Amino acid sequence: MANEVQTITVKVRRADPDVNGGEATYQSYSVPLEPGSTVLSVLRHITENIDRTLSYYRSCRIGKCAGCRMVINGKTRLACTTAVTGDITLEPLPGYPLIKDLVVDLSAERGV
Amino acid sequence: MSTLEKTADEIVITDVLIVGSEGAGARAALEASKRCKSVVVATKGVVGKSGATLTADADIDIDSRSAAELFGLPGDMNDSPEKFADDMCKEGEYLNNQRLVTIHCDEAPMRLKELVDWGARIDKLTHAPGHTYPRGVWVPGTEFARVLTKELKKRDNIKLFEHMMITDLLTANGCVVGAAGIEITTGKFFVIKAKAVIFCTGGAMRIYPHTTAPDELSGDGLAMAYRVGAKLIDMEFPMFLPYTLIKPDSLNGVDFSYLLSAYVQAQALNRHGERYMAKYDPERLEHSTRDVNSIAAMVEVLDGKGSPAGGTYLSLKHLPDNLIDFSAEWFPSNISHWRYGGFNMQDYLPDLHTQAMETSPASHFWNGGVQIDEFCQTGIDGFYACGEGTGSIHGANRVSGNALTMTQVWGPRAGIYASEYANGADSGNIDLDQVAAIKERLHAPLQRDAGVDPIALRKRIQDVAWNYVGVVREEKGLLKGLEEIKAIRSQLDQVYVSNKAKRFNHEWVEALQLENMLDVMEMVAEASLVRKESRGALYRRDFPKTDNINWVKNVVVQQDEGKIATSVHDVELDKYQPTREIREYGSKE
Ligand SMILES: Cc1cc2nc3c(=O)[nH]c(=O)nc-3n(C[C@H](O)[C@H](O)[C@H](O)COP(=O)(O)OP(=O)(O)OC[C@H]3O[C@@H](n4cnc5c(N)ncnc54)[C@H](O)[C@@H]3O)c2cc1C
Ligand code: FES
Numbered sequence: 001m002a003n004e005v006q007t008i009t010v011k012v013r014r015a016d017p018d019v020n021g022g023e024a025t026y027q028s029y030s031v032p033l034e035p036g037s038t039v040l041s042v043l044r045h046i047t048e049n050i051d052r053t054l055s056y057y058r059s060c061r062i063g064k065c066a067g068c069r070m071v072i073n074g075k076t077r078l079a080c081t082t083a084v085t086g087d088i089t090l091e092p093l094p095g096y097p098l099i100k101d102l103v104v105d106l107s108a109e110r111g112v
Numbered sequence: 113m114s115t116l117e118k119t120a121d122e123i124v125i126t127d128v129l130i131v132g133s134e135g136a137g138a139r140a141a142l143e144a145s146k147r148c149k150s151v152v153v154a155t156k157g158v159v160g161k162s163g164a165t166l167t168a169d170a171d172i173d174i175d176s177r178s179a180a181e182l183f184g185l186p187g188d189m190n191d192s193p194e195k196f197a198d199d200m201c202k203e204g205e206y207l208n209n210q211r212l213v214t215i216h217c218d219e220a221p222m223r224l225k226e227l228v229d230w231g232a233r234i235d236k237l238t239h240a241p242g243h244t245y246p247r248g249v250w251v252p253g254t255e256f257a258r259v260l261t262k263e264l265k266k267r268d269n270i271k272l273f274e275h276m277m278i279t280d281l282l283t284a285n286g287c288v289v290g291a292a293g294i295e296i297t298t299g300k301f302f303v304i305k306a307k308a309v310i311f312c313t314g315g316a317m318r319i320y321p322h323t324t325a326p327d328e329l330s331g332d333g334l335a336m337a338y339r340v341g342a343k344l345i346d347m348e349f350p351m352f353l354p355y356t357l358i359k360p361d362s363l364n365g366v367d368f369s370y371l372l373s374a375y376v377q378a379q380a381l382n383r384h385g386e387r388y389m390a391k392y393d394p395e396r397l398e399h400s401t402r403d404v405n406s407i408a409a410m411v412e413v414l415d416g417k418g419s420p421a422g423g424t425y426l427s428l429k430h431l432p433d434n435l436i437d438f439s440a441e442w443f444p445s446n447i448s449h450w451r452y453g454g455f456n457m458q459d460y461l462p463d464l465h466t467q468a469m470e471t472s473p474a475s476h477f478w479n480g481g482v483q484i485d486e487f488c489q490t491g492i493d494g495f496y497a498c499g500e501g502t503g504s505i506h507g508a509n510r511v512s513g514n515a516l517t518m519t520q521v522w523g524p525r526a527g528i529y530a531s532e533y534a535n536g537a538d539s540g541n542i543d544l545d546q547v548a549a550i551k552e553r554l555h556a557p558l559q560r561d562a563g564v565d566p567i568a569l570r571k572r573i574q575d576v577a578w579n580y581v582g583v584v585r586e587e588k589g590l591l592k593g594l595e596e597i598k599a600i601r602s603q604l605d606q607v608y609v610s611n612k613a614k615r616f617n618h619e620w621v622e623a624l625q626l627e628n629m630l631d632v633m634e635m636v637a638e639a640s641l642v643r644k645e646s647r648g649a650l651y652r653r654d655f656p657k658t659d660n661i662n663w664v665k666n667v668v669v670q671q672d673e674g675k676i677a678t679s680v681h682d683v684e685l686d687k688y689q690p691t692r693e694i695r696e697y698g699s700k701e
Contacts, residue, residue: 018615036360036460047618048567052609055616059162059326062366063454064254067161081454099297100616106158107274 006033008084010042012054013091014101022098026089027051039072039079039088043102056102069093070102115544119551120292121300126152126271127534128527129291129304131278131333132312134163135516136499138260139223139523140310140530145267147531152304153264154276154293156313156328160261163314164325164500164515168256169371169446171238171248171513172520178221179249183228185237191245193217194687200514201688203242204479204507205648206664207346210686212505215486216521223520224249232259240512241401248513252446256516275616276302278332279624280550281309281340281495282542288340288495289540292550296621299614301551305542307534310488310526311337311497312519315478316632317350320582321574322474323365324353333501335628337482338635342490344669345503346480347632348639349649351510352583353476354405355380357469358423363460365474368452369426373398375447376439380409381425381468382417388424393698403509404698406473407651410583413472423472428464436465473583477515479506479649480639483668488526494533494540498526503666508648556605557623563608566623573600573629581637586654590641597634604630634676639667642678646697658697660690 007030015024029046043056058068061080068079071091079090079102096104116123127148130141133155144151155162175196180187196217201208228234232255239246264270278293282303290305316331317323338344355370355378357363372378380398382388392408393400400408409424419425428436440449450457461469481501488496499519506514557566580593604627611619645659646652666681 016613016615018613034361036362038362041360041362052611052619053613053617055618057158059157059328060167060453061326062167062452065158065161065166065257065326067158078454083456083459100613103297103616105297106161107272 007031008033009087010046011087011089012101014054015098016100017098033084037084039070039077039082039084039090040068042084042088043079043090055100067106116303116542116547119301119544119547120303122295122302124152124273124302124304125539126150126304126306127308128152128530129154129306129309130312130527131155131291131309132163132314132499133159133264133272134312134314135165135256135260135519136523136526137310137312138264139520140312140498140527141270142263142267143524143527144310144531145270147528148534149269151267151270152273152306153270154273154278154291154304156275156277156296156332158274159264159272160257162326162328164329165519166253166257167324167326168253168516170251170253170256170516171240172224172251172516173243173247173511173513174220174224174249174517175217176237176245176247179237179247182221182225183234183249185234185249186246187237188245191247193220195244196247198688199242199244199511201507203509203511203648205509205658206660206685206688206690207507207648207666207683209504210684210688211486212484215525216505216517219521219525220517223524227251227256227259227520230259230263232256238513242511251516273302277621277624278336279554281336282546283340284540284543287493287540289542292547294554294620294624297616299617299620301554303542303547305539307537307539308494308496308530310530311482311495311501312499312523312526313501315350315481315500316629317475317478319574319577319629319633320475321364321571321578322356322358322472324356324367324474324476330625330629331501331632332625332628333497334481334635335631337490337495337497338631338669338671340492340495341671342492342495343483344481344635345483345666346507346639347503347635347669348643348667349479349508350475350636351477351479351649352402352406352473354402354409354473355426355471356474358419358421358472359470360460363455366452366455367474368447368455368457369469369471371447371452372443373426375443376428376431376436379427379430380405381427382412383419384417388412388417401698403649403651406583409471409473411653414584419470421470421472423470425468426471427468429466429468433465477510479503479508479510484522486525487529488522489529494537496526496530498522508650554624557607557609558612558620560606560608563606564603566607566609566619566626569600569603569607569626570622570629573626573633576600577633581633581640584651584653585640586652587641590637593637594634597630597637601630635669638676638678639669642667642680651697656697657694659694660692661694664690
């Protein structure tokens with residue numbers, strides 16, 4: 001049985017308010033698709049093995065804190081519980097001040 | 113401009129600084145805000161979106177009679193705070209401080225009542241193992257987070273600093289006078305001057321590669337307390353939960369499989385297909401205690417009988433297909449229909465009709481920690497602690513549901529007594545040399561152009577913790593672990609962060625956590641080496657008996673002239689007394 005590792009393209013919207021006036025660019029990463037991959041495990045793979053400068057927030061990893069909410073292929077989802085099966089585009093949650101890349105200031109939401 | 117203003121990017125001045133914002137931290141802040149002019153809460157993550165509290169599944173204990181009287185739940189009127197205390201001491205194998213246990217059980221009902229008055233929705237009452245009566249009032253962790261965050265926001269004199277990683281306590285003349293840290297969102301170096309500091313920083317579960325707890329719980333508070341000379345007690349008792357997923361990697365530590373094993377008769381198998389629990393607890397098998405299940409799995413793995421991922425198998429294959437399918441319908445709401453947290457588990461698990469899950473014990477809770485007295489004092493003026501990461505309350509192990517109780521009882525107490533202290537204290541002087549040295553240390557990994565990779569080093573720390581200071585310990589392994597710790601420590605001053613951006617630099621955060629993880633692991637290893645028996649959450653393979661004749665004692669760890677020192681202390685036993693005997697580990701009196 002051929003055991004070829006499938007790779008996917010992960011396109012991420014990146015911006016750092018300290019750099020280039022916060023101008024956003026899209027960056028693509030090629031990531032191996034492991035069985036059971038989630039958006040969070042893919043992000044972890046990128047920051048550990050490909051690009052240490054990419055920023056995202058996460059805490060619980062089990063869909064409870066909602067700290068990892070982002071826009072995944074155009075829809076607002078939790079990174080940690082969204083299964084990955086093919087190419088994905090990741091963007092920060094709209095409507096909140098951007099801190100960097102996929103991290104936004106969630107404090108506006110306190111008390112919900 | 114004074115040197116402090118030149119050294120620190122930001123200076124904050126407050127009466128009370130609370131580090132950690134969740135179950136314990138939020139409660140401490142709410143009490144402090146009633147008593148002090150200014151309260152600062154600094155948290156490494158986001159308020160209500162970090163820490164273990166919100167992940168709880170979640171029962172919170174109060175005595176059964178109070179559950180009936182205060183909330184109309186079907187509690188048992190024969191129960192009392194004393195009987196609850198008795199069960200705590202039994203489960204803690206009599207290492208608990210009984211004065212603290214009494215306060216804990218007496219104050220629990222009133223504190224839960226406050227939470228309910230603030231709007232927390234409570235559900236059923238559960239009867240978990242270790243409790244003589246049903247005491248677990250069901251309040252999901254997310255409900256704690258929702259209510260406490262809402263209350264925190266209402267108080268004008270509480271200022272919240274999110275993404276603020278506190279890295280050091282500041283001291284002057286032997287007193288704690290504030291703390292320093294990095295604001296992760298900006299990379300700014302903060303100095304927070306405070307008359308009193310309360311640590312509510314949770315456990316250190318992340319020193320292990322397998323854990324049910326969130327990533328940020330790397331034992332920072334435990335290590336910082338240690339480095340200013342505080343005493344830490346019962347550090348040899350990190351608790352492990354059996355049967356958590358080890359595959360797929362993305363769900364490492366998820367406890368769905370453990371929860372499932374409580375409702376259907378799952379079989380734990382080693383690589384030879386043996387139902388190995390028959391050797392460890394022939395009567396109860398997989399329904400043995402969490403400790404025995406964890407230890408058994410790890411012994412199998414260490415003896416070369418594990419699964420490819422380094423766990424054991426948990427199988428439902430012996431059950432009829434239609435039974436498996438039906439079970440998902442009647443499972444309790446937190447795992448019903450193969451849903452768990454936000455997961456559809458069917459996306460991640462193999463077909464359970466034909467295949468087994470690969471599971472492993474995972475680090476779940478920190479029984480020991482900073483030694484506190486009934487006023488949450490640590491022995492260092494101006495320094496208080498509460499919640500997970502403090503010792504003295506649970507002893508060698510805790511009963512189910514009692515971690516949340518700990519946050520709700522001891523958070524408020526810390527808030528009250530730290531405020532009283534702050535109101536009578538002058539602002540201490542900040543030692544400028546100390547601040548400058550901290551700043552230099554924190555920034556050094558960013559300034560190096562080459563060196564040791566912090567993520568590789570973190571993984572190595574976790575492997576050492578798992579292999580030598582993990583679920584099953586023995587002298588040979590502990591000594592090897594200590595050697596490894598020494599070797600890793602010698603690399604700390606070469607750690608280099610390749611990402612030079614100041615803003616939300618997680619590689620830098622990883623680098624700053626390394627020393628904390630290492631300090632905590634060293635404390636666990638040293639304390640475990642001292643205890644020549646097995647008890648509660650500690651299993652020593654070379655001393656497999658529980659020795660109630662010689663070892664009803666606490667091991668205390670403290671830094672002395674830069675070196676780790678351990679000491680052994682008799683427990684002041686009061687109302688609750690162990691039987692003085694030596695018995696098999698895991699066989700309760
Ligand atoms: C999956 C899971 C399920 C559980 N289920 C239950 C249950 O059903 N019943 C029960 O009683 N217990 C349960 N527990 C245990 C219980 O949830 C915890 O013991 C308890 O919530 C701890 O609360 P805490 O406030 O002490 O710490 P945490 O909630 O862990 O909060 C720690 C805080 O400290 C902050 N922090 C950490 N380091 C720093 C730093 N360097 N600088 C600034 N801030 C810092 C974090 O950001 C966080 O805000 C469970 C635990 C887990 C992991
Ligand atoms: S990390 Fe908490 S919801 Fe995703």
